[in-house]
Amino acid sequence: MSPTGRPLQLILARNLLASLDTAAFLIDARGEVVFYNEAAGTVLGRRFEESGPMPAEEWTGMFGPVDADGRPLSYRDIGVTKDVRGDRPAHATMTIRSAKAEQHRVAVSAFPIHGDDGFHGAMVFFWPHPGDEG
Amino acid sequence: MEARVWGARGSIPSPGHETARYGGNTSCVHVALEDGTNLILDAGTGIRNLGLALPEVLDGPLHILLTHLHMDHIQGLMFFAPAFRPDSEIVIWGPASPEASLEDRIARYISAPLSPVEVRELPSHVSFRDAEAVEWQIGGATIRADSVTHRGPTLGYRVTEGASSLCYIPDHEPGLGTPLSALEDEWISGLALARDADVLIHDSQYTDEEYPSHLGWGHPPLTDALEFARRAHAGRLLLFHHDPLHSDDFLDAVAVTAAERWAEMGGPPGAVVLAAEGATASLPSAA
Ligand SMILES: [Zn+2]
Ligand SMILES: [Zn+2]
Numbered sequence: 001m002s003p004t005g006r007p008l009q010l011i012l013a014r015n016l017l018a019s020l021d022t023a024a025f026l027i028d029a030r031g032e033v034v035f036y037n038e039a040a041g042t043v044l045g046r047r048f049e050e051s052g053p054m055p056a057e058e059w060t061g062m063f064g065p066v067d068a069d070g071r072p073l074s075y076r077d078i079g080v081t082k083d084v085r086g087d088r089p090a091h092a093t094m095t096i097r098s099a100k101a102e103q104h105r106v107a108v109s110a111f112p113i114h115g116d117d118g119f120h121g122a123m124v125f126f127w128p129h130p131g132d133e134g
Numbered sequence: 135m136e137a138r139v140w141g142a143r144g145s146i147p148s149p150g151h152e153t154a155r156y157g158g159n160t161s162c163v164h165v166a167l168e169d170g171t172n173l174i175l176d177a178g179t180g181i182r183n184l185g186l187a188l189p190e191v192l193d194g195p196l197h198i199l200l201t202h203l204h205m206d207h208i209q210g211l212m213f214f215a216p217a218f219r220p221d222s223e224i225v226i227w228g229p230a231s232p233e234a235s236l237e238d239r240i241a242r243y244i245s246a247p248l249s250p251v252e253v254r255e256l257p258s259h260v261s262f263r264d265a266e267a268v269e270w271q272i273g274g275a276t277i278r279a280d281s282v283t284h285r286g287p288t289l290g291y292r293v294t295e296g297a298s299s300l301c302y303i304p305d306h307e308p309g310l311g312t313p314l315s316a317l318e319d320e321w322i323s324g325l326a327l328a329r330d331a332d333v334l335i336h337d338s339q340y341t342d343e344e345y346p347s348h349l350g351w352g353h354p355p356l357t358d359a360l361e362f363a364r365r366a367h368a369g370r371l372l373l374f375h376h377d378p379l380h381s382d383d384f385l386d387a388v389a390v391t392a393a394e395r396w397a398e399m400g401g402p403p404g405a406v407v408l409a410a411e412g413a414t415a416s417l418p419s420a421a
Binding site: 005006007008011012014015016018019116117 | 230231232266267280281282283287310311312319320321322323324325326327
């Protein structure tokens with residue numbers, strides 16, 4: 001990784017996600033949300049250009065995932081996060097909330113991004129949870 | 135340091151009277167450091183003439199820095215005279231790959247049936263080293279390598295000696311997927327490597343009109359090459375890796391367009407030229 005640029009793997013992933021209709025986030029090795037695409041912005045009710053990069057705690061505090069009572073889970077307690085930081089792919093169903101405080105049940109798939117020089121972060125895709133659409 | 139272009143063509147050698155002025159040899163740039171160390175950026179067919187021009191007896195090893203192993207960047211290796219002298223010492227640097235060592239990957243070319251000799255049969259002392267995406271020293275220069283957007287593992291190099299630096303990114307499509315204008319600096323492939331370089335040698339294989347039919351081929355349109363240099367605040371830009379279909383007359387017209395666009399971007403006049411075989415750049419090491 002260069003001193004001030006992002007690792008190429010994250011740059012390529014961002015370019016890929018930007019061209020997809022599937023809602024997706026890009027997380028860096030520290031857990032910071034460094035990008036999300038337009039489809040994700042639609043679900044969240046806020047475009048990436050408006051919110052910018054966000055540290056993990058700020059992110060979870062704002063968008064979740066939330067527990068059954070609507071309280072944000074701690075970043076450290078999210079199973080998908082644990083798996084991805086352990087360099088394993090993960091899939092889960094969870095509830096997130098938008099900037100307008102609407103709750104969405106979503107299915108989440110996360111894939112670690114591992115380059116020749118180590119772990120760089122993850123691509124996280126999410127879909128409306130089957131049965132919860134509409 | 136003194137840099138000299140020995141091959142500025144991309145993809146495949148393109149000899150003939152229509153390409154005689156810019157030259158038909160593929161990527162190769164010689165950089166002579168103040169302390170006499172010889173760096174060679176890529177080993178396209180231009181390295182053949184360089185090999186003939188270098189003194190037969192050299193003080194130290196020759197360092198060849200390969201950006202990647204596409205044919206137009208290694209094809210000259212087999213015809214590089216110093217590789218056939220028993221007293222030559224050659225260090226070849228190139229991108230690492232999880233699939234095979236640098237030596238094994240180069241040996242696929244320098245081996246039967248593509249080649250009459252094998253790497254191990256070369257009489258010179260040849261060694262291979264992975265160029266990690268970090269900094270290291272060669273002679274009096276600091277070398278930095280970084281991965282850039284192309285097809286397959288590909289590096290750009292930055293050579294810094296004293297107060298001067300030269301950045302070499304011959305194959306690069308930084309605007310793939312997202313326009314450069316929509317990206318912050320940290321999200322542009324190669325930009326940190328090129329930042330404030332006195333001389334930037336950068337891919338500009340396609341015109342803006344040609345680019346849409348070559349999206350994802352690993353090379354940028356002219357405007358992206360210019361925009362990349364502007365964002366990097368490069369002192370001078372040598373447009374490089376000319377398409378084999380581009381004749382001298384065509385490239386003359388590209389040069390005019392490049393100068394106009396550069397001026398529209400607010401760039402200083404005379405800072406952008408199209409690289410031609412024999413072109414030189416002198417970079418004083420003292421500020
Ligand atoms: Zn090339
Ligand atoms: Zn190439």
